[in-house]
Amino acid sequence: MEYRDLSKVFFKGNQQIYALAHVQAEVRDGELLAIVGPSGCGKSTLLNLSAGLMVPGTGEVLYRGRPLTDVNTQVSYVTQKDNLLPWRTVEDNIALPLELGDRARLPKDERRARVTRYIELVGLGGFEKHYPSELSGGMRKRAQLARSLVYEPEVLLMDEPFGALDAQLKLVLQAQLLRMWEGTGRTLVFVTHDLVEAIALADRVIVMSSRPGRIRAVEHIELPRPRDVFTVRFAPGFGDYFERLWSALRETIDHGQGV
Numbered sequence: 334m335e336y337r338d339l340s341k342v343f344f345k346g347n348q349q350i351y352a353l354a355h356v357q358a359e360v361r362d363g364e365l366l367a368i369v370g371p372s373g374c375g376k377s378t379l380l381n382l383s384a385g386l387m388v389p390g391t392g393e394v395l396y397r398g399r400p401l402t403d404v405n406t407q408v409s410y411v412t413q414k415d416n417l418l419p420w421r422t423v424e425d426n427i428a429l430p431l432e433l434g435d436r437a438r439l440p441k442d443e444r445r446a447r448v449t450r451y452i453e454l455v456g457l458g459g460f461e462k463h464y465p466s467e468l469s470g471g472m473r474k475r476a477q478l479a480r481s482l483v484y485e486p487e488v489l490l491m492d493e494p495f496g497a498l499d500a501q502l503k504l505v506l507q508a509q510l511l512r513m514w515e516g517t518g519r520t521l522v523f524v525t526h527d528l529v530e531a532i533a534l535a536d537r538v539i540v541m542s543s544r545p546g547r548i549r550a551v552e553h554i555e556l557p558r559p560r561d562v563f564t565v566r567f568a569p570g571f572g573d574y575f576e577r578l579w580s581a582l583r584e585t586i587d588h589g590q591g592v
C-alpha cells in the first residue's frame with residue numbers, strides 16, 4: 334500500500350481543518366508498521382483513508398498498485414471505538430465477517446472451526462456465549478481482535494487498540510498480537526501514542542508531525558524476532574531507538590499544539 338502526496342481537509346461550518354498534508358509513505362507487504370504522533374495529527378484519518386472509508390482531498394492511496402476508489406475489502410480495521418454488536422454473543426460477533434461477501438461461501442464447518450480457533454487464540458475460551466455487555470474492556474478488545482483476524486485479511490489496521498487498557502493487560506495483549514502476527518506474512522498498521530509499544534512491536538515506526546499531519550521521521554527497528562514484549566524493552570539498542578523517536582516526537586509537540 335502506498336500513500337501518494339495525501340492531503341485531507343475537513344470543513345466544519347466555515348472552519349477548515351487541515352488534517353493531513355502531503356503524506357508520502359509506503360506500507361510494505363508483511364511488515365508491522367507503527368504510526369505515532371500527537372493527538373489530532375491525522376492518524377485515524379490516515380487509517381480511514383487506507384480502509385477506503387474516506388476520500389482524500391488530494392493525492393491517492395494505492396493498494397496493490399491501484400488507486401483506492403471504494404471501501405477496501407482486503408483490509409480489516411480495529412477502530413478506536415468499540416463496535417461489537419451488543420445483540421450478538423462473542424462467537425456470533427466474531428463470526429460476522431464470515432457471513433459477508435465471498436466468505437459466506439466457506440463451508441459452515443470451516444467457518445465454525447475458524448471462529449473457535451480465533452476465540453482460543455485471543456484467550457476468550459469459555460466466553461463464547463457471553464454478550465459484549467457481560468465482558469470487561471480488555472475482553473471486548475480481544476473479541477474485536479478475533480473478529481478482525483478471523484477472515485485472515487491481507488492488511489490489518491489497528492487504531493490505538495490497547496490505549497485504554499491497564500499496563501499489565503496491555504503487555505499481555507501485545508504478546509498475543511505478536512504471536513498471532515509473526516510468521517503469517519500479513520501486513521499490520523498499528524497506531525499508538527505509546528513509543529515503547531511502537532518500538533516493541535514494529536518493523537518500522539513513522540512519526541507524524543502535529544496537525545496537519547506530515548511524516549516527520551521513519552525509523553527501522555532491527556530488534557530480532559520473535560520478540561518477547563516483556564523483555565524487549567531491555568534489549569541492546571532499544572534505548573537508542575526510544576531516544577531518536579522521542580526527540581522527533583518532542584520536536585513536533587514543541588512546535589505544534591501538544592498531545
Ligand SMILES: Nc1ncnc2c1ncn2[C@@H]1O[C@H](COP(=O)(O)OP(=O)(O)OP(=O)(O)O)[C@@H](O)[C@H]1O
Nearest residue numbers: 343344345350352371372373374375376377378379
Ligand atoms: N469528520 C470530521 N469532521 C471534521 N473534523 C474532523 C473529522 N475527522 C477528523 N477531524 C479533525 O481532523 C484532525 C485529525 O483527526 P484524527 O482523528 O485523524 O487525529 P488522530 O491523530 O487520530 O487523533 P488522536 O490521536 O487524538 O486519536 C482533528 O483535528 C480532528 O478534529
